[in-house]
Amino acid sequence: MSTETNVQTVKDFFAAIGRGDRKALLALVAEDIEWIIPGENWPLAGTHRGHDGLADLLETASKTMETSTEPREFIAQGDRVLVAGFATGKIKATNKPFRGDWVFAMTVRSGKVTDIREYVDTQALARAARPSNAQP
Numbered sequence: 001m002s003t004e005t006n007v008q009t010v011k012d013f014f015a016a017i018g019r020g021d022r023k024a025l026l027a028l029v030a031e032d033i034e035w036i037i038p039g040e041n042w043p044l045a046g047t048h049r050g051h052d053g054l055a056d057l058l059e060t061a062s063k064t065m066e067t068s069t070e071p072r073e074f075i076a077q078g079d080r081v082l083v084a085g086f087a088t089g090k091i092k093a094t095n096k097p098f099r100g101d102w103v104f105a106m107t108v109r110s111g112k113v114t115d116i117r118e119y120v121d122t123q124a125l126a127r128a129a130r131p132s133n134a135q136p
Contacts, residue, residue, distance in 0.1 A: 001110065030109070101120075102120045103118075
C-alpha cells in the first residue's frame with residue numbers, strides 16, 4: 001500500500017472513533033491488532049490484543065472518561081504513520097477536566113491497522129483522576 005493510502009486508513013480510523021462507529025473501526029483494524037498504552041495504575045494502560053481487546057479498551061474508556069481527540073499532524077514513512085494530536089475531556093469518577101497532547105505510532109499493513117503505541121500526557125490524566133481531597 002502507498003504511504004498516502006496508509007495515512008488515509010489512519011484518518012479513517014480516527015474518524016470512526018470520533019463517530020463511535022465500532023463496525024467501521026473493526027473493519028479498519030487487523031484481527032490480531034496490538035494496542036499498547038504505557039503506564040501503571042491506569043484503567044487503559046496495558047497491551048490490548050485482537051478485536052476483543054480493542055472492544056474491551058473502548059468500553060473501559062467510555063466508562064471512565066469523556067474525551068474528544070483532534071489528530072493534527074500525520075507523518076508517514078512506508079507502513080508507519082505517526083499521528084500527533086490533542087485531547088480534551090474529563091474523568092467521570094472525579095468530574096475533573098483534562099487537556100493534553102498525544103502521539104500514536106501506528107503500523108498499517110494491507111489496508112489494516114496492525115499495531116498502535118499510544119503516548120499521552122499521563123500527568124494531565126493523573127491530575128484529573130486524583131480526588132479533590134487527595135494530596136499531590
